[in-house]
Amino acid sequence: MEVKSIYVNLPVRDLARTRSFWTTLGFTFNEDFSDDKALCLVLNEGLMYSMLISHEYFTTFTNRPVSDGTTTQVLVAIQVDRREQVDEIVGLALKNGGTRYKESTDHGWMYYDCFADPDGHQWEVMFMDVSTISA
Missing domain, CATH: 3.10.180.10 (2,3-Dihydroxybiphenyl 1,2-Dioxygenase, domain 1)
Incomplete structure (x- = not known):
């Protein structure tokens, strides 16, 4: 499928x-x-x-109540091409009405940061380089 x-x-x-x-x-x-x-x-x-x-x-x-932005029903994760893009996008989001709900996380092979948009939807922006995963 x-x-x-x-x-x-x-x-x-x-x-x-x-x-x-x-x-x-x-x-x-x-x-x-x-x-x-x-x-x-x-x-x-x-x-x-x-x-x-x-x-x-x-x-x-x-037929269900619509989320009002105070609860979490879904985390939308998007992958970008460069680590710097993570910081750029999240920085712009925070300067333009977004809010931080969690600090950035760096696993070495994966780096991500998070923001909630003005309606409270939570977005994770990530960069992954799986070639750097240690065996």
């Missing part, structure tokens, strides 16, 4: 603020799937996306 792509759906309170936050971090949106109810955040064109959906519209997809 192999999936063609993944769309992580997350509720957000303010689409304009959300667009500004992610644009500042260097990400883009697929405008074909973005409107006044949702934004399609491109994580890796053709493979990975996050649908950032207004709370009102999000409720139409579930």
